[in-house]
Amino acid sequence: MNRTYLSLAAIAMVHIAANAASPVHNKVLEYVPAPGQFVNTLPEWEEGDDAKAMAEKAYQYMVPDGSMVSLGVYGGYVVVGFDHTIVNVDGVRDIYIEGNATSGGSEPGVVLVAYDINGNGNPDDNEWFEIKGSEYVNSLMGYVCTYYRPDAPDADIRWTDNYGNEGHVYKNQFHVQSYWPQWLSDCETLEFRGSRLPDNGVDESGNGTYYVLSQFDYGYADNAPNLDNGNWNANAKIDIDWAIDVDGNAVKMPGVNFVKIYTGVNQDNGWLGENSTEVCRVIDAHVTNEGSNPVLDENVTIDQSVLDAFLDRYANGNTSSVAIVANNDDMRIYFDASTGCVNFNAPNSGLAQVYNQGGVLLHEAAFATGSNSIDLSGFPAGLYMVCVDGKTIKILKR
Numbered sequence: 001m002n003r004t005y006l007s008l009a010a011i012a013m014v015h016i017a018a019n020a021a022s023p024v025h026n027k028v029l030e031y032v033p034a035p036g037q038f039v040n041t042l043p044e045w046e047e048g049d050d051a052k053a054m055a056e057k058a059y060q061y062m063v064p065d066g067s068m069v070s071l072g073v074y075g076g077y078v079v080v081g082f083d084h085t086i087v088n089v090d091g092v093r094d095i096y097i098e099g100n101a102t103s104g105g106s107e108p109g110v111v112l113v114a115y116d117i118n119g120n121g122n123p124d125d126n127e128w129f130e131i132k133g134s135e136y137v138n139s140l141m142g143y144v145c146t147y148y149r150p151d152a153p154d155a156d157i158r159w160t161d162n163y164g165n166e167g168h169v170y171k172n173q174f175h176v177q178s179y180w181p182q183w184l185s186d187c188e189t190l191e192f193r194g195s196r197l198p199d200n201g202v203d204e205s206g207n208g209t210y211y212v213l214s215q216f217d218y219g220y221a222d223n224a225p226n227l228d229n230g231n232w233n234a235n236a237k238i239d240i241d242w243a244i245d246v247d248g249n250a251v252k253m254p255g256v257n258f259v260k261i262y263t264g265v266n267q268d269n270g271w272l273g274e275n276s277t278e279v280c281r282v283i284d285a286h287v288t289n290e291g292s293n294p295v296l297d298e299n300v301t302i303d304q305s306v307l308d309a310f311l312d313r314y315a316n317g318n319t320s321s322v323a324i325v326a327n328n329d330d331m332r333i334y335f336d337a338s339t340g341c342v343n344f345n346a347p348n349s350g351l352a353q354v355y356n357q358g359g360v361l362l363h364e365a366a367f368a369t370g371s372n373s374i375d376l377s378g379f380p381a382g383l384y385m386v387c388v389d390g391k392t393i394k395i396l397k398r
């Protein structure tokens, strides 16, 4: 029953795709930058602008104006949507992301992609998948960075993370406006979560006068220059087949309706300032011409068997794509609905318990340091609480 409804939703979206006019993103759903030297200027904040107004301005800057938005330091993000589904074509990179990277001026942004499984026109939490770029194995997972609103607009902005680091986003002489997003001035802190990429900035001079921000191999925004010999740079493109779930397993997606990009590096580069990702247009790479006014190739269509298999696995509220992270350390606990197992990597040995919705203890077992699994496949459908070393996650088993 549920499945039938979802398939109809998917068919409706394919129908929209047939009428699509533009390969370029046609909306900005969210624009939430972290602090930074271009925040409140790219796009410009004016008195009275709220989050919705800033998202509209972000779109205006990125597409009609041919300019860009700055995402600020680590974690700041933008979410864009399209008037059609970007098809995942086998063996081909599917999404072209324009930034302002130069040779030696890369500020890599992590990319996430979502397929609108429930057809509600919005990316829901369980619809996002991370793109596994070349630095995935060198990244800090489950990274949480918190920024603290400064007392004065010209003060440096302090941050802390869940790995015990702290630092400041330093004000510099070139930018007099507040670095704190002014439409979020009621927030005492801003918290961003994700993967943290390794630092890519190197002080080549040794005395702070010349910084090189090196380019990663593939899989990021604002990392490779837009053009390569006048053509769209392959290294500024993303293959939807790089999408992974929280366990790092490849996810075969039929296509993508939404793209999220966040600044992936948390590094200050002296006078150059913080590493902050910029984004211009996000473009369906399946076009008939790769010029500045690309035209969508309407002959590219979704592979129905890929769509069916994807919906089979993810459509019925299966949340195995979602990082269910027990907070504030590097222990990831998650439920893999395909196996019925709760998996986690434990820094120490300890005890795990499984409770039902009424709080009745159903199962208790000791676990050892390292990779562990609790098998719930024999349990009936329902809501369970799994407690590992004092950290609890809720699981809806279907």
Ligand SMILES: [Ca+2]
Pocket (backbone or CB within 6 Å): 088, 089, 090, 091, 092, 093, 094, 239, 240, 241
């Ligand atoms: Ca592809």
Ligand SMILES: [Ca+2]
Pocket (backbone or CB within 6 Å): 115, 116, 117, 118, 119, 120, 121, 122, 123, 124, 127
């Ligand atoms: Ca949705």
Ligand SMILES: [Ca+2]
Pocket (backbone or CB within 6 Å): 070, 107, 275, 276, 277, 278
């Ligand atoms: Ca920047």
Ligand SMILES: [Ca+2]
Pocket (backbone or CB within 6 Å): 099, 100, 101, 105, 106, 107, 222, 276, 277, 278
């Ligand atoms: Ca940049």
